[in-house]
Amino acid sequence: MNGIKPTLLAEYEKEIIRQSGSPVMYKKGSIIFRPGDAADKVYLIEQGWVKIFRLTMEGRQVTVGSIRHPGELMGLAEVLYRGERTCHAGAISEVTLIAVRKDDFHEMLLGEPQLAIKIAKLLAARMREAESSIHELVSRNVPGRLASILLRMAQRCGEPTDNGIRINLNLTHEELAGMIGASRQTVTSLISQLREEKSISVKGRQIRIIDPKKLSGWTV
Amino acid sequence: MNGIKPTLLAEYEKEIIRQSGSPVMYKKGSIIFRPGDAADKVYLIEQGWVKIFRLTMEGRQVTVGSIRHPGELMGLAEVLYRGERTCHAGAISEVTLIAVRKDDFHEMLLGEPQLAIKIAKLLAARMREAESSIHELVSRNVPGRLASILLRMAQRCGEPTDNGIRINLNLTHEELAGMIGASRQTVTSLISQLREEKSISVKGRQIRIIDPKKLSGWTV
DNA sequence: ATTTAATAGTCGGCTTGCTGACATTTGAAA
DNA sequence: TTTCAAATGTCAGCAAGCCGACTATTAAAT
Numbered sequence: 001m002n003g004i005k006p007t008l009l010a011e012y013e014k015e016i017i018r019q020s021g022s023p024v025m026y027k028k029g030s031i032i033f034r035p036g037d038a039a040d041k042v043y044l045i046e047q048g049w050v051k052i053f054r055l056t057m058e059g060r061q062v063t064v065g066s067i068r069h070p071g072e073l074m075g076l077a078e079v080l081y082r083g084e085r086t087c088h089a090g091a092i093s094e095v096t097l098i099a100v101r102k103d104d105f106h107e108m109l110l111g112e113p114q115l116a117i118k119i120a121k122l123l124a125a126r127m128r129e130a131e132s133s134i135h136e137l138v139s140r141n142v143p144g145r146l147a148s149i150l151l152r153m154a155q156r157c158g159e160p161t162d163n164g165i166r167i168n169l170n171l172t173h174e175e176l177a178g179m180i181g182a183s184r185q186t187v188t189s190l191i192s193q194l195r196e197e198k199s200i201s202v203k204g205r206q207i208r209i210i211d212p213k214k215l216s217g218w219t220v
Numbered sequence: 221m222n223g224i225k226p227t228l229l230a231e232y233e234k235e236i237i238r239q240s241g242s243p244v245m246y247k248k249g250s251i252i253f254r255p256g257d258a259a260d261k262v263y264l265i266e267q268g269w270v271k272i273f274r275l276t277m278e279g280r281q282v283t284v285g286s287i288r289h290p291g292e293l294m295g296l297a298e299v300l301y302r303g304e305r306t307c308h309a310g311a312i313s314e315v316t317l318i319a320v321r322k323d324d325f326h327e328m329l330l331g332e333p334q335l336a337i338k339i340a341k342l343l344a345a346r347m348r349e350a351e352s353s354i355h356e357l358v359s360r361n362v363p364g365r366l367a368s369i370l371l372r373m374a375q376r377c378g379e380p381t382d383n384g385i386r387i388n389l390n391l392t393h394e395e396l397a398g399m400i401g402a403s404r405q406t407v408t409s410l411i412s413q414l415r416e417e418k419s420i421s422v423k424g425r426q427i428r429i430i431d432p433k434k435l436s437g438w439t440v
Numbered sequence: 441a442t443t444t445a446a447t448a449g450t451c452g453g454c455t456t457g458c459t460g461a462c463a464t465t466t467g468a469a470a
Numbered sequence: 471t472t473t474c475a476a477a478t479g480t481c482a483g484c485a486a487g488c489c490g491a492c493t494a495t496t497a498a499a500t
Contacts, residue, residue: 054351056359058439064351080337080344084257087351109337116336117300117329123343124300130350131274131284131307139276142487172447181358183488188448199413204496205447220277362457392477403458407480424466425477441499448495455488465478470471 007125008071009044011056013115015072017044020108021100028063032097033087039078039085040098045070048095049157049169051109052087062180066129067092067169069157073122079105092169140219144178146190147218150200154209164201171205227289227345229264233335237264241320252309259298261319267291268315269377272307273398283399286349287312287389289377294343295301299325306382312389320389341367357401360439365400366410367438370420374429384421384428393427 009017021044026032032043038099041141045068052065052074057141070072079102100108109116136145150167158165171179175186180187191207194200199214200207209215229237241264252270254265260282265288272285272294289293296304299322301325306361320328329336356365370387380383391399393407400407411427414420418433430437 054355056355058353062355062358064354077344077347081348106337109340110333113330113333113336116333116340117326120329120336120340120343121300123340124297127297127343127350128301128348129305130347130354134284134350135274135276135282136300136358137354138282138398139280153422172446173449179360184448185440185450185489186487189450192449195368394477404478405459405480406457409480412479444497444499446495446497449493451491454485456486457484458486459482459484461481463479465476467476468474470473 007120007122008069009073009118013118014044014071015111016108016115017100018098020104021098026091026095026097028091028093028095030091032091032095033075034088035085037085039075039083040102042054042076042079042102043074044098044100045074046096046098050074050088050095051092051175053090056130058111061088061175061178062181063175065126067153067157071120072184075209076119076123092171129180139197142180142182142186143190143193144219145216146176146187147194149176149180149208150194150209151212151215151219154212158209163210164210165212167207167209169195227337227342228289229293229342232293232339234438236263236328236332236335238318240324241318244317244319246311246315246317248311248313250310252315253305253310259295259303260300260322262296262317262322262325263294264320265292265294266316266318269312270294270315271310271312271395273310275306281308281395282401283395283400285346287373287377290344291316293339296339296343297359304338312391319423335401362400362402362406363400363410363413364439366407367414367435369396369400370414370427370429371432371439372433374432378429381428385432386431387427398432 008174016180023046023067026044035054045166047070051063051069052068053061053063056062057191065206074089075085109119136148142147153166155167157169158167160166173191176191177184177187191200191202194215195202197214199211202208228340232333241262243266244263246268253259255274258371267290270288271283272288273281273283276282294309295305329339356368366415373387373389374385376436377389378387380386393411396411397404397407411420415422417434419431421430422428
């Protein structure tokens with residue numbers, strides 16, 4: 001069960017981290033850290049989803065990392081590289097974290113070379129994700145980017161049901177827009193279009209991927 | 221002289237790498253690796269610049285990483301994460317590299333925990349760079365992105381002269397376009413504009429930043 | 441239960457920046 | 471030096487998608 005999902009930690013790796021850290025909880029909507037904060041902690045996500053984003057000059061959110069899941073580390077880059085946060089981290093849902101202090105984290109890595117390598121692998125995987133994002137932003141149009149992110153979310157945190165894959169992140173159109181670099185209005189109208197052509201269905205803020213094939217037809 | 225430039229390796233770190241690897245040379249314009257190749261080597265750049273890019277469906281180049289300099293490692297992510305290249309790496313100039321085989325690299329990391337941590341820091345720094353790129357692509361318009369990349373290139377590989385900072389990467393407009401997600405024609409006309417307002421000067425393919433302040437005025 | 445704020449839906453006008461097309465210049469190869 | 475391909479400069483036309491404005495609908499708070 002190791003080496004299969006290099007973006008996630010193995011159970012024994014999490015155990016090491018749990019022993020060096022202490023649990024914290026954040027409720028939905030709260031901010032875990034913001035730019036300028038001292039990056040003195042690394043977090044292991046135990047439960048819930050966290051959104052990593054920055055703000056544009058006009059105050060719009062731009063999701064620069066993806067949504068982080070249980071089993072993932074977050075706040076890693078700033079702790080390793082520079083002492084200051086550059087992003088916001090916001091709790092999308094009720095969230096439980098293990099917080100590890102920077103110094104303890106460094107010691108942990110020195111004592112567990114395997115873990116240090118795992119962290120490097122993990123960052124490498126994220127690096128490639130980021131490169132993909134850049135590639136998509138540059139080469140696809142807005143409908144293509146929307147379709148693509150819906151498919152990716154379905155794959156990464158969707159729950160299969162009898163009528164399609166349910167995405168339960170409760171994202172608003174504005175948040176989706178921030179993830180693909182588009183305006184809120186455009187996302188709204190595209191979602192309607194996708195619903196009409198029956199490639200997705202929408203109930204409240206739950207999106208179901210009904211016809212992945214038709215959806216991926218947009219990612220020309 | 222350590223800890224100052226976390227994206228570069230310290231001399232003793234390079235020495236370790238040199239002992240595990242062997243030198244290779246590539247001439248200007250040649251491809252070092254391409255998608256689908258087995259990612260069985262990590263490279264330390266000794267001399268020259270390397271461009272990391274992908275291709276769009278229509279065959280246009282998209283520079284997903286930045287330009288890599290002497291002192292940087294490249295091909296890292298694929299070796300750590302998956303066994304296959306996902307990008308092209310092309311020699312912008314005559315290039316000298318130290319190639320380290322994957323297995324030797326892994327052994328090296330296990331034997332030198334400090335180096336493993338350094339690699340993680342290095343990837344963390346790149347991660348933040350990639351996040352910045354995403355942020356810029358989403359939130360700035362084309363002139364802003366061009367101005368911003370010129371300023372960044374000046375900072376990272378420009379040589380100060382008495383009349384401005386010289387950027388000597390010999391990039392074509394098409395290549396610049398690929399780095400900022402714009403069309404070749406738009407870049408051409410923007411470069412003319414910048415030249416007219418005397419924030420840059422152009423001689424052949426050499427660009428000099430004359431008035432950084434005026435340039436950064438474009439990055440609203 | 442009521443109030444209030446946040447989100448979703450819709451539309452016309454307008455701007456940015458892409459496309460294609462062509463002339464001109466540059467530079468590398470023969 | 472000549473030749474030829476690649477890169478640059480320029481322009482008109484067009485379309486994607488943004489913006490502002492407004493209404494309708496949900497969800498949260500009291």
